Amino acid sequence: MSPLDQLHASWPATILVADDEVLVRSVLRRALEGAGYRVIEAATGARAVDLGERERPDLFILDISMPDVDGVEICRAIKSDPLTHLTPVIHITDQAQRHERLRALEAGSDEFVAKPFDIEELLIRVRSLLRTKRLTDHLVSDEAVLLSLSRTVEARDNYTEKHLYRVADRSVEVARRMGMTEREIESIRLGGLYHDLGKIAVPDRVLHKPASLDRAEYALIKRHPETGAEIVRPLRAFGGPEPAILHHHERFDGTGYPYGLRGEEIPLAARIVAVADSFDAMTTDRPYRAALRAEDALQRLDDGREEQWDPLVVDVFVTQYVGSGEGREIPEGL
Numbered sequence: 001m002s003p004l005d006q007l008h009a010s011w012p013a014t015i016l017v018a019d020d021e022v023l024v025r026s027v028l029r030r031a032l033e034g035a036g037y038r039v040i041e042a043a044t045g046a047r048a049v050d051l052g053e054r055e056r057p058d059l060f061i062l063d064i065s066m067p068d069v070d071g072v073e074i075c076r077a078i079k080s081d082p083l084t085h086l087t088p089v090i091h092i093t094d095q096a097q098r099h100e101r102l103r104a105l106e107a108g109s110d111e112f113v114a115k116p117f118d119i120e121e122l123l124i125r126v127r128s129l130l131r132t133k134r135l136t137d138h139l140v141s142d143e144a145v146l147l148s149l150s151r152t153v154e155a156r157d158n159y160t161e162k163h164l165y166r167v168a169d170r171s172v173e174v175a176r177r178m179g180m181t182e183r184e185i186e187s188i189r190l191g192g193l194y195h196d197l198g199k200i201a202v203p204d205r206v207l208h209k210p211a212s213l214d215r216a217e218y219a220l221i222k223r224h225p226e227t228g229a230e231i232v233r234p235l236r237a238f239g240g241p242e243p244a245i246l247h248h249h250e251r252f253d254g255t256g257y258p259y260g261l262r263g264e265e266i267p268l269a270a271r272i273v274a275v276a277d278s279f280d281a282m283t284t285d286r287p288y289r290a291a292l293r294a295e296d297a298l299q300r301l302d303d304g305r306e307e308q309w310d311p312l313v314v315d316v317f318v319t320q321y322v323g324s325g326e327g328r329e330i331p332e333g334l
């Protein structure tokens with residue numbers, strides 16, 4: 001493989017080039033098309049905004065100073081729109097424009113190329129940014145699919161999606177207070193969002209049965225942590241929510257499921273999600289009972305220390321809940 005082959009596009013991305021100088025656009029077009037990219041051009045800032053919205057390019061190369069809308073403002077708009085905030089932006093600058101480069105950085109610019117262009121360097125930067133873009137596209141779409149599956153589960157189970165976010169947010173807060181790393185915290189956030197994903201495989205006749213469940217039906221419900229873990233297992237690059245999903249129904253005294261793990265054998269992520277999930281379930285109206293008051297639910301958590309839940313996690317959760325001002329009258333002894 002020659003050095004030039006290594007600069008060739010690894011996928012047929014679309015690149016928007018915006019510059020008011022026709023010569024700059026044509027140099028960039030030749031180089032990028034030669035490397036296998038699709039190029040669209042804009043001679044003004046307004047045209048770049050319009051094409052950006054209609055064509056959704058995979059990467060922007062923007063001149064900073066254009067007569068109408070400047071490249072920094074376009075970058076700011078791209079980076080503040082949830083649909084495009086992960087799309088990379090390269091700015092074209094003159095070496096002397098330090099002030100402009102700082103403005104562009106502050107607006108979220110990913111890279112700079114200076115005139116006159118070093119084409120080889122430009123292609124290396126483009127390729128590297130697009131590699132990351134492709135990966136994040138996959139992750140974002142995986143997360144979106146899992147989230148919509150999880151919402152479906154919650155709706156079938158008579159919860160709203162707010163339950164998922166409350167479990168995730170409160171679990172994250174406990175993890176932060178316990179000094180966990182950002183990576184661990186991210187896996188707990190995802191574990192909170194997807195903890196009941198596996199209920200997608202539980203039939204409606206079981207999930208919605210008004211009477212109590214027989215042994216076979218209960219066995220079906222108890223499969224949901226393993227089913228959920230199987231769904232997320234292939235997504236290894238994805239923050240690792242599997243332990244929280246697989247073990248969120250283990251009990252601290254070893255009588256939970258699926259494995260009957262005990263105490264610290266249960267991954268900490270799962271011990272945290274278990275407390276946040278139980279609290280939210282207790283304080284939400286269910287078809288078969290009204291919601292408990294927050295103070296009563298906190299008391300139940302305290303009563304279940306050592307048996308159902310990790311006492312340390314319960315302490316952190318209760319302290320955090322009381323400190324947040326969400327709770328009202330907190331009984332003595334908590």
Ligand SMILES: [Fe+2]
Binds near residue numbers: 195196224248
């Ligand atoms: Fe569950």
